Amino acid sequence: MPPSPFGFTASAPELAWLLEGFVERVTGARGAVLLSGDGIHKTFHGLDQDDVDRLAAAASGLYAIVAGTAQQLGDVDAGGRPQVRQVICEMGALVLYVCTVGAGSRLAVLADREADAAVIGHEMVRLGNSVRTHLDTPSRQTA
Numbered sequence: 001m002p003p004s005p006f007g008f009t010a011s012a013p014e015l016a017w018l019l020e021g022f023v024e025r026v027t028g029a030r031g032a033v034l035l036s037g038d039g040i041h042k043t044f045h046g047l048d049q050d051d052v053d054r055l056a057a058a059a060s061g062l063y064a065i066v067a068g069t070a071q072q073l074g075d076v077d078a079g080g081r082p083q084v085r086q087v088i089c090e091m092g093a094l095v096l097y098v099c100t101v102g103a104g105s106r107l108a109v110l111a112d113r114e115a116d117a118a119v120i121g122h123e124m125v126r127l128g129n130s131v132r133t134h135l136d137t138p139s140r141q142t143a
Helices: 012-025 049-072 117-135
Strands: 029-036 041-045 086-090 094-102 105-112
Touching: 012 029, 012 041, 012 117, 029 049, 041 049, 049 086, 049 094, 049 105, 086 117, 094 117, 105 117
Parallel strands: none
Antiparallel strands: 029 041, 029 105, 086 094, 094 105
16 A cells, blocks of 8 residues: 555554554553654544644654653664653653554553553554554655
């Protein structure tokens, strides 16, 4: 399948059922957003449109901050790219989890504070591994 205008190799309807299944299957998950590395959401489940836009931007920003910190601290792979596996942000009653799920793609999950972090992390990795090639987001070309 050719890339979409947003750079993803799979369409939103093809991916929406994955996020719906994730939120319904994982106890405590309130919503999930699949986004590009620069914060543009591809598809989501369990959140309204305004919250999705804010969450995608926040997830992208948090991930970028941690990646920059990893770069500065020398935690990079052989190609010099920072190694970020997951970002977790604990708030009052909510926790935001962000991880890489494909080249240039991120998965953000908003969960209740009481949700099992190990289960959420495991399920995020499982989802990413199962469809990684369909979640790749190529770098945007500048004009």
